[in-house]
Every structure is written in C-alpha cells, then in structure tokens.
Amino acid sequence: MARREIPEIDERQCTACGECVAVCPTECLAVWNALAVLGNVHACVSCGICERICGFGAIQMVAEYE
Template sequence: MVVKEFGGKDIVIRIDHDKCTGCGECVKNCPADVYELVDEKSVAKRVEDCVECCICVSVCPVNAIEHSSC
C-alpha cells in the first residue's frame, strides 16, 4: 500500500495512492486549492491553506483521502 502523508498547521492529510484514480475531484472541489495532480495522483501541496471543510473526503469516489479534521 502506498499512502502519502502531508502535514501542516496541525492538519494531517493521507492519500492512498493505490486507491487514487487521479479523477481530480479533490482538485476541482477544494475551495482552498490544497490539491494538485502529480503523475496522475492527488497530492496535498498546500496543507497550510486548508480550511478544514472536509469536501475533499466527501467528493473522493474511491475514499482515498483521510483528513485529521474529518
């Protein structure tokens, strides 16, 4: 299992790259532009900008994202 962990300002975001399909829903729906697609996988590039709304978790169709605030 390949799980990438990203942290900042007491927030931890884990993305399971085995599950991630690169659909981009997290990128499209995040109001703080935290996510980017890199090599067709989601990456939390700007965790420090996260507003803890948890939209990323709810829109991921394969449940690849875990967020410490959700």
C-alpha cells in the same frame, strides 16, 4: 498545540480523477504524477469536502498538530 485535520491520500486508492482538486475551496490539492497531492498544507482549512467527494475512498482526514 492546536489540532486540525488535513487530507491524507491513499496512493493505492487514488485514480487521479481530479474531483478533489475541483472542489477544494482553497486550491491546496493538485494532481501530480498521476496522484492527487496536498500541495499547500498551510492553505488547507480542514473542511473535509475532498474526503466526501472522493468516490474511491482515497482521502481520509487525519489529525495534524501545529
């Protein structure tokens, strides 16, 4: 079983600013219903750019097992 990391978004911290969406190289994040969401988990390349760009601490990369 392979391990990779995907972004987990904290609804309490997310302001739906869209910064994470703008920097995602695979366009797997989106703002929907006033929250950032991981729309296509399979497109995520685990780069962590979204976590680093979020100024609100709303995104944390967490392990996912495939």
